[in-house]
Amino acid sequence: MPNYRVKKTDYVDQTNRISFKFDGKTYFGFKGDTLASALLSNGIHLVGRSFKYHRPRGIMTCGSEEPNAICQINPGTDLTEPNVRATEIELYEGLEASSQNCWPNVNFDIGGINNFISPFIPAGFYYKTFMWPKSFWKNIYEPLIRKSAGLGKSPTLPDPDLYDHKHIHCDILVIGGGISGIIAAKIAAKSGSNTILIDDKNTLGGSTIFQNNENFKINDEISKDWLFKEIEELKKLKNLTIKTRTSVAAYHSYNYLLAKENLTDHLSKNNKTSNIRQRLWKIRSNKVIIASGAIERPLVFNNNDRPGIILASSVNKYLNFYGVICGENNFVFTNNDSAYETALSLFEKGIQIKIIDIRKKTNSKIVKRVEKLGIDIYWNSTVTNTFGYRKLNSIEIMNLSEDGSNVIGKKIKAKCDCLAVSGGWTPMVHMHTQSGGKLNFRESDQVFLPKELDSEHISVGSCNGDFELDDIIKNTNEKVKSLLNLKETEFEKTYVSCTKELDKRNIWLLPNKITLGKTKSFIDFQNDSTAKDIKLALREGFRSIEHVKRYTTTGMATDQGKLSNMHALGIISETAGVKMGTLGTTTFRPPFTPLTFGAIVGRNVGQFFDITRRTSIHEWHIKNNAKFENVGQWKRPWYYPKENENMHQAVQRESKAARDSAGILDASTLGKIDIQGSDASEFLNRVYTNAWSKLAIGKCRYGLMLNEDGMVYDDGVTTRLGDNHFLMTTTTGGAANVLSKLEDYLQTEWPELDVFLTSVTDQYSTVSICGPNSKKILIKLFPSVNFNDDDFTHMSFKNSTINNINCRIMRISFTGELSYEINIEAKYGKSLWEKCIEAGKDFNITPYGTETMHLLRAEKGFIIVGQDTDGTMTPIDLQMDWIVSKKKYDFIGKRSLYRSDTIREDRKQLVGLLTEDPKEILEEGAQIVSNISKKPVEMLGHVTSSYFSPNLNKSIALAVVRNGKKMKGQKLLVPMENKNINVIVSDSIFLDKENKRLNA
Amino acid sequence: MFIINCPYCGERDQSEFTAGGEAHIERPKQPTELSDDEWAEFLFMRKNIKGVQFERWNHAHGCRKWFNVVRDTTNDKIHAVYKMGEKPSID
């Protein structure tokens, strides 16, 4: 096998040989190589298949814009990662990579057949064809498309790596470590600014560090030597942090940026110096200097996608940075001067090189030099076709007509295995636009440039449209100086000699003798969209660039169209006769290059994914075999199965015990708000629907809270502890929202009220004991308290102590049973609970969870806010008119209760449902109808709560039904998949309508 | 993600705050006197301006205070921050 490594360079250590595998075969490269340069040094060009036509594709670039060479890294392991660009993977010992998008393999690919039927797969093909018949989509088209069109394979195993998030603040952030970034960072740091310089490569210097020719000199030194010294000086500066292998992913407003640092991706398994794989930096910078450079444009001509067709600047980098040539018979195909540097580099190594230039003739310094060396130049010419299936082997050249719209004369066929293309340069304005910046269009070289309006950030260097070395240095210096308000810098008198480009000629779609329909002139290489597709979209009436983009999928691949957007715009502009400047660009969205999920979530995985709240009694629940339910962030015991009990059996047992003897519930999660102040009772009057002013000290009251729209928002019991002191309870899930809603009203609508709110949810544990024997248990626990019904009435509270610890005992009930609630400082919660269990032993005290709690209150028809209500139910809809004060002048939501919509009588209303077969349990959420034969079937409402009640020995349900209040006794239907269940509308209170059990 | 200068605490990251919609919509003192349309105007109608907008913010993960912010919704630039009941320093 021939060796394509022809040169020693400063950046690849040719004494350090590294073995790696690609598609299962072992190859060798050197330390300093990327996977791409190592493959090229082995003569491997074919690295993947295109997305739609499965055409053979090769390495095309040397950076993050790479559309073709995307690989699966470490396939089949827990470290695997799809869609990684070979041009960005640093080679390490043991690296394994495989090509994607091809089956069975890259050299023989079955999907390649799409290439031959491609005339039948134009733009929008998928949209048009797979629309019909509808049933085919799910079972036939989608699985097929997914199989043949998938990019890489997502990992299926848990990610073993760690990821970090870190915050950092600085005065100046410089994005990009090329020559302009280096100058900017040096000026900033030396002026005393705390500066960070970020570059995605492992070495600073951009493209200048391998710019090795006599045409480019700075202070009489060859440009790369000058820059090399600057970098050495830069590394010594104290207030400068340099971060290499770090790429800015997103630039948000207020100079908030996200950057991903690769810490170990370039190291072999045994040499990983850190157990953190990637770190996401969250940067807040006073000012940002964008020096992100420019990307070379390809040229659009027939069959411009064959392996071996590479950007000219990349061919130059592979040679001068990695020491690798991409072919033996090289052609440069260009519309500008910059590619002549590539030609010179190749010529100097004695590699065969010829030039095809679409310009008519130009006389810049570098062109003259190339001519002087005797390199052949085909002026005013274009490539009209290319040949070679797995690797380019020859090209066809023709002359351009005067206006460039056609080709003329004789075809010349030439041997060529590397075609270095250059269509000019596109400034990387992604960061500027992500930050909210707008763009200007420069006609002379057809580029979009940053339009700077504020002083938050500037763009310097080629991302600002400066492509000549002298302009870059001079303008960077001036812009950074004015950003930092400096009088002068060390770069004031930097003397630059460089060749100046005199002539440009831009043809977005190069002409051909063959009709467009029969050509394959690719614009988006990764998504396989061609010039023909864009023109088709325009013919079909698409005009907006955003629509054309989606219709043709141009720019929608993982590279986000870094290489394709400008050509798409250019062709639209030419075809539709609209100026490019007025067409505008598509939106550049973060991330600039794909981010791993690991980097995004950082350490917030597993138990750190979300906050978990546990009550102080949690340990006891675990020990006693509780199954838990998530309620907001709380873990609440759901039920406590004994031995082989299933959930239904456990809940039936718990529910029966609570009504027959005694049940105990951990109610600590209910929200608790301490309310103090001389206007506390007036405040409660305004936030609850019922009256509060006359509540005596020591008494409790149930309250319903509405939104201003009249809909039920929360409920709970509030206790008057003192004249100006109340304790409010809220639902578990609503606690935080209720507190902020109340704060909102206090601060913004009623600042005159003297009221202070404090959340005390976490400060108290609450143990609730219910059932006919509950009083006996309480008497055992608190022998000094008088529990006589006429002294300690329902809805009242007493202070007491247990083992000298203060606690509050409330006689309140949400099961309908005689029931007491004990509040104690949270740290004593577990020991209080254990004492209750101990005291209740003789009475078969039974711990019950949320499921039993829900069942018990459903038997009583008590609502659960959020289960029986959904933000569309008024108290009237819930048949709770009794709690809405008629006397109060105002309370939150009052006015809305008699809006034309809320007084409608046919609103959905809460009712009870009984199944005809008392054993049949309805499904919560099931629809309710009255007439199944009339189509479309009218939905009257749905089941909100449904249980089998062991205390009534029948199935019960709560439901919201349109006009339900008037339907009592009426038969309705609950249609299920296999049957229709007959139900009867009933009262929503199923058990103990007279509330006798409260005083059992 | 922008920075908000809480009038009680100073500059803090946006993630500490929650937004509370359009500012200076006072709850009617006598809701019962209002027609359905007038009440609906208060309850539902919001301007949702593209450009400079007066809005309420709450320092939810800080001092819990509500205050007003003048923000350009097109670029998130904040032109003024002022306490409840105060007048903005601009316009």
Ligand SMILES: [Zn+2]
């Ligand atoms: Zn604050």
